[in-house]
Amino acid sequence: MPTIYRHREDILPSVIVLGIFAIQVCTFFFVESLWAVAGVMLTLLACSAMPGSISHNHHHVPTFRQSWLNRPYEVLLFLQTGVLPFAWTLHHNLGHHKDYLDQEKDPANWRLPDGSVMSRVRYDVVGALRIYPEIFRIGRGFPELFRRFKLWSTVALAVLAVFVMLDPAKALLLFVAPIPVMYLGLMDNTYMQHSDLDTDSELTASRNTTSRLYNFISWNLGYHTAHHMKPYVHWSRLPDLHVRLESRIPEGLKCDSVLLSACGYRHSRDALQPEVICYMRPAAPARWSPAQLRLAA
Secondary structure, eight states: OOOOSGGGGGGGHHHHHHHHHHHHHHHHHHHOOOOHHHHHHHHHHHHHHHHHHHHHHHSSSSSSHHHHHHHHHHHHHHHHHHHTTTHHHIIIIIIIIHHHHOTTTTTOBOOTTOOOOOOOOOOOOHHHHHHHHHHHHHTTTTHHHHHHHHHHHHHHHHHHHHHHHHHHHHHHIIIIIIIHHHHHHHHHHHHHHHOOOOOSSSSSSOOOOOOOHHHHHHTTTTOHHHHHHHHSSOOGHHHHHHHHHHGGOOGGEEOOOGGGGGOOOOOHOOOOOOOOOOOOOOOOOOOOOOOHHHHHH
16 A cells, blocks of 8 residues: 555654644643743753654655655754754765764764864764854755755744744744754764774774664664664664674674663774774765665655
């Protein structure tokens, strides 16, 4: 039976996104107390890792078959995560995924020019501030995708502007105030996934966790080596891919904790050199192929 979804596993994430949006809208229009609005915002913010991960996965493998459904869905995700339509496609897919093994090019790099490891706080703050400058830098190499980013970002920001005009205080509390916190959280998670690791191989450049809680909240992003080696594999297939790769991933890069810091390996400390083949990703093409354009649709 035909379905609007590319993968039926995305039904639940989309219901969650629609449910959060319903809470935001009902709070905006029917809750008068700003203290109560702030309470709703803080409650949603405490659960923000889930829509943040849904947004990440959607930008890798779009949820719906039709682009006319994906774009409004990304506007809803923007109101929940602060990530504009196509923003992660440019910064994350064509930036971080392409160049995370090269710290001189990675837009989310954790290594300083002198070769030392950036502190966690500095990484979070600097990385968050760099997101949109990096998007504009990367976007110049992909003009059609950059055009879509600017178009749909305008739409998303116009929707936010309507809420601000209707009730500035509520809009700032519900939609604007969480954005910097979301960006800091996204960068912090990236830091724990990659910082101070051996970038000579895709098998040593990511931390992994099999924690059910972590993978429930993040929609399987704990299987991070598998995700980086096959970034267009749907999130629901990552556990199986991890099983096939697990014996080749160093033990220090695997844990069963909701905290990635439990994966104790640090390249600068342990100097581990596993016997693996280096799977360096080729440079991205100057223009998107038809297959890539369909994935971004």
